[in-house]
Amino acid sequence: MASQIHSTAVIDPKAELGVDVSIGPYCVVEADTKIGDRTILEPFSLVKQYTEMGADNHIHPHACIGGEPQHTAFKGEKTWVRMGDGNSIRECVTIHRGTVQGHEQTVVGSGCLFMAYAHIAHDCVVGDGVIMANSVNLAGHVEVGRKVIISGMSAVQQFVKIGDYAFLGGASGYKQDVPPYMLAHGVRGMLYGPNLIGLRRNGFTADTCKALKKAYKVIFRSGMTKKQSLEQVENEFGSIPEIMTLITFIRDSKNGVTPAANKNGGEAA
16 A cells, blocks of 8 residues: 555655555654654644654654653754654654753654653653553653553653553652562552562463562561562572562662552551
């Protein structure tokens, strides 16, 4: 099928379009952009300068990809948004370019779903298969791992890291790192154990899920110091790759790790 470009769309001559793309009425594609094969731009969507996207992406009305970063130090430098394949970008989503103070690029993986009004700020790195529900907001420099789900109207503070397969509840705020495989929610996000339903859906074995549940109790509820608890978990479960991923994430955290909640929803002692 040949590319279909509506007569009212504005395509800069310096834009590079793949094969079989579909660009609807009143879309704008600026210079120095790359639109991958079979990508669909619905009416009124905007792809701004210094944006690259792979194949089979679907950009819905009024989404804006590649906007200038909301950063007071930004002076018009050449920075990028780079996006993989097969992403669904719903209505009014905004994804901003990187900064020279950061990575010089904002990176989105493949197979993601960003629901209406979600925002990805400058220098974020979002992994494959991420789902961000309506009105989720990522501040600058946030890193989101693979297969993470962030529920609606949640906000993540700048420089926070969210580990692979984590699930973040809705209407929550996150100012510290969320470890991989964990479930977090609450107005001030706290941990409530492993994301067991999500892990099972993604093919994790029963033994791995049990080990993560035991590791969570030792690390977050035993009362040991971080050093002691991580050493005990490593000694007991160190042969399991997911456990080592969890331990490494916590050891490497520069922001501190989101605390566990107690039975009343407050921070565990």
